Amino acid sequence: MDLTLNEVLKAVDGELIVRNNDGNFEKISTDTRKIEESSLFIALKGNNFNGNNYAVKAIKIGATVAIIDEINFKIEELNNEGTIIKVNDTKTALGALAKYYREKLGIKVVGITGSTGKTSTKDLVAAFLSGKYSVFKTKGNFNNEIGLPLMIFELNSSYDIAVLEMGTSNFNEIHRLANIARPDMGIITNIGVSHIEYLKTRENILKEKLSITDFFEKDNVLIINCENDMLQKVEKNTDFKVEKTGYDKKYDLYAENIELTDESTSFDAVNSNGSSYRFKLNMVGEHNIQNALLGIRIAENFGLTFEEMELGLKNLEATSMRLEFIKKDNCTIINDCYNASPDSMKSALNVLETYSGNRKIAILGDMGELGDFSKLAHKNVGRDAIGKVDMLLTLGEFKKDYQSGFGDNTFVFESKDELQKYLKKTIKNGDVILVKASRSAKFEDIVKYIESL
Structure with a gap:
């Protein structure tokens, strides 16, 4: 990368506490599992991890520079390798360095x-x-x-x-x-x-x-x-x-x-x-x-x-799992498992309604981060599916709220396994099946199962 050690120090307002090389690097990484040779490692912290604990490991497996906000190691552990910069907060430093690099480019x-x-x-x-x-x-x-x-x-x-x-x-x-x-x-x-x-x-x-x-x-x-x-x-x-x-x-x-x-x-x-x-x-x-x-x-x-x-x-490359159409001999799967919200649910249901096929089946899971609005939002999506969907299959915390909105021909399941067993005996030639839920639900597992039938 076109950044010098002095530029890094200036951008992140850092203190150089160890210098065992010229500080040159080619890439920036926050994950020692993916680190490459000649990288700058930024030690981030989360609820269940502390990257500062891996600074020495990062240097040993190829990083030339590490930015930390805690010194959780002894200097001699570096064996005269690597350059270490200390900052007040590594997440802030990550953003500050990116801002500097964007402006330089x-x-x-x-x-x-x-x-x-x-x-x-x-x-x-x-x-x-x-x-x-x-x-x-x-x-x-x-x-x-x-x-x-x-x-x-x-x-x-x-x-x-x-x-x-x-x-x-x-x-x-x-x-x-x-x-x-x-x-x-x-x-x-x-x-x-x-x-x-x-x-x-x-x-x-x-x-x-x-x-x-x-x-x-x-x-x-x-x-x-x-x-x-x-x-x-x-x-x-x-x-x-x-x-x-x-x-x-x-x-x-x-x-x-x-x-x-x-x-x-x-x-x-x-x-x-x-x-x-x-x-x-x-x-x-x-x-x-x-x-x-x-x-x-x-x-x-x-x-x-x-x-x-x-x-x-002609160069359009659409992100996967967003209204991805998978055509099988007996059915068509609309894979929209990347994420879900009331607005995107409505758009996906509109697509299902207009798509040519025999029965229209929607397999819907939870929409996340809706707070007190959650139950009503899921019920409203169920209502919106009326007239667009022949069968509604639901799974997750708010499965019964979908049912209260859609009414008859809602099938509620307690697990993916139970739902998949039902699908195996239910899918008919010409079915069009929408699969959609928030990313955390991992409904792509259901897509893969339907593909395997």
């Missing part, structure tokens, strides 16, 4: 936040921009105060633009992420009820998401999806640019002539100049039109033509 950054749709939007933004630029995008769900810095450390001067996802579960997290990443442009996909257990109200969630603009100046741009009721209330201001997307012709970019099929989504994108272009996404669901409009508007701000965006779409 000087590449453009697009930050994406929202209650749902962040990852799909990230995939689309990166694809559109790739029609003209070299683009990096967040891998998986590395979107928190540890994951975001680690993504920044994967950047180098070969990239023109970084598309970085920013997640939150509590107050001020987006502010801290924005301080690290300093996005040139921001996107808010929507405001739902994800993490309402901690943020309490949708108004608080909106305020938290808007923190992505905390370091914006007049030339910075925020792009919002105004098909969301809360984002419709965001007004344009003089501090930075606000651009709106959706279906209304008054927006900066809008979609019309929408066509939804089992395998694709097509629409005309029309900008404020009256220019239009028909896009076809190999993604299903109307929600992806809203995600795509955000990406198209970002690309317009970077000077891409519609034709260049179309070229970039």
